[in-house]
Amino acid sequence: MNSSILALLAFAPILVVAALLVGLRWPASRAMPVAYLVVAGLTLGVWQVPGVQVLAASINGLIVAGTLIYIIFGAILLLNTLQQSGAMRAIRAGFADITPDRRIQVIIIAWLFGSFIEGSAGFGTPAAVAVPLMVGLGFPAMAAVVAGMIIQSTPVSFGAMGTPMLVGISSGLSADPGMADFALTQGFSDWSLFIADIGARVALLHAIAGTFIPLLVVATMTRFFGVNRSFAEGLAVWRFALFAAFAMTLPYLLVATFLGPEFPSMFGGIIGLAIVVPAAKRGFLMPDAAKPWRFTEPAQWEKEWTGATTPAPADQDDSPTMGLLRAWSPYLLIAALLVMTRLRALDLESLLRSSDPFITWAWPQILGSSISASFQPLWSPGSIFIAAAIATIGLHRLPLAHFRLAAAESVKTLVPASMALIFTVPMVQVFINSSGGGAGYEQMPIALAEGVAELAGAAWPLFSPLIGGLGAFVAGSNTVSNMMFALFQFGVGERVGFDPLWIVALQAVGGAAGNIICVHNVVAASAVVGLVGKEGAVIRKTLLAFAYYALFTGALGLGIVSLAGGGLNIGFALAALIVASFVVAIARARVLPLQG
DSSP states (O other): OOHHHHHHHHHHHHHHHIIIIIISOOOHHHHHHHHHHHHHHHHHHTSOOOHHHHHHHHHHHHHHHHHHHHHHHHHHHHHHHHHHHTHHHHHHHHHHHHOSOHHHHHIIIIIIIHHHHHHHTOTTHHHHHHHHHHHHHTOOHHHHHHHHHHTSSTTGGGHHHHHIIIIIIHHHHHTSTTHHHHHHHTTOSSHHHHHHHHHHHHHHHHHHHGGGHHHHHHHHHHHHHSTTOOHHHHHTTHHHHHHHHHHHHHHHHHHHHHTOSSSHHHHHHHHHHHHHHHHHHTTTTOOOTTSOOOOOOGGGSOGGGOOSSOOOOTTSOOOOSSOHHHHHHHHHHHHHHHHHHHOTTTTOHHHHTOSOTTTOEEEOSGGGSSOOEEEOTTTSHHHHHHHHHHHHHHHTTOOHHHHHHHHHHHHHHHHHHTTTHHHHHHHHHHHHTOOSOTTOOOOHHHHHHHHHHHHHGGGHHHHHHHHHHHHHHHHSOHHHHHHHHHHHHHHHHHHTTSOHHHHHHHHHHHHHHGGGTOHHHHHHHHHHTTOTTOHHHHHHHHHHHHHHHHHHHHHHHHHHHTGGGOSOOHHHHHHHHHHHHHHHHHHHHHHHHHHO
């Protein structure tokens, strides 16, 4: 079959998801079963994959969905427990002491705290921690989910102690035995140093693109959830947003360059918090304290903004019932446990992920196929969330009756919210495991990428992040996207005559950006706050941020690899145009209030 036609067929499931979720505004619980049937039909009918493999991939998808639901339950339980203990009241008061301005709060929580959690645990954990925290502080559920999705870009390539690089890129490239020889020709006798060199390139691209992410988060929030529906109200805090961006990205870049891929996001997030929070308390680059930006009263919110978990009414007594440190102690416990269990120096991973059948629940070679499934409950962030919720009973002296009420509410929220995942993840697994059929075609993601490569030609660097993003969009993981496409991207880079390591770096950056619109991450983040059936609305609001990230990093990449030609090039010109558009938007935001 013609490669272009094959690529169009491989694109069909993605098109179905986009049309139903974003275009027709179907809830994921209705759209994803249709997408699953489309993928299964193509896999069986066109790719001619044996039915047993499709069934095995679907079973694996259900198991993966179960692991995600376990994490979601832990996150919901923690939020409800903190609501019951009164900790959320104290945390709200603590943020009010910094500023009541929601624009600053979202930067601190989503961008900085979210980056730290991403660096510690990855795999969508920031949404499970930061999103319910924002809802508990009084953000509309949809605003919290949108903010939580947009920040899952810059820190993602170094999430979970560098897993997308150390596992995704490394295993993706090492699938070619000749890659070790290539590394030697580049002066890297140690494979880890070779991966670290790619990581430094990834960090440079992210650090540049991440400059505008806090500003995009705030502007998106004020545009879609503000009284005036205004980008300008978000852009008005550009000084503080850029300051918060650099407070994270500069240490992030330095750590990636000199220490390697494990700690950039974690160190960037925690150093950024240490810089930004004290500065905000002192009013550094802050907006007018007399005119803080707030949401309207919850009674005036649009119906689609709210989920099963809602903030306290504005007229409720918000005086703290406990000290701030005590209120934050469950979150501090989570951060400590995530870091301790993921820190390679302590090597707890070998214990928590051992092959012991009591620790790793495995189903190898499902139904005799090559597909295997496993679940390691002690390694799952869900167990850490549940442990923190249980610890809250003692930390906050919470009556057991109140904890039981929190658990009951969590189950009530979880059941309808998790239904979409039952079809979303199996669809993804069938899509990925579509190779080895009688037709002899590559798996659908590779067939799609090859079709795009033929069309792009020498402009491939501009499209490279888009392929990484599409991989993450369907797979729900930067790591999986890198595993699928790293070697392919390397090969295309060689064919079009560009430095293939920069092309691989663009893949990793695009795979991170894909998390902004990734379907099952949106479903999972929405489920945490009970925002059922609004997944398409979330993706519509995050598309701009994804388009910016993929286009800007692609332009930068095209500019960098074209430098050998000398002088200015179209890549840098396009990147400069994007930066100029931000400058113009900020300038207009400063003028419009004066005109009003």
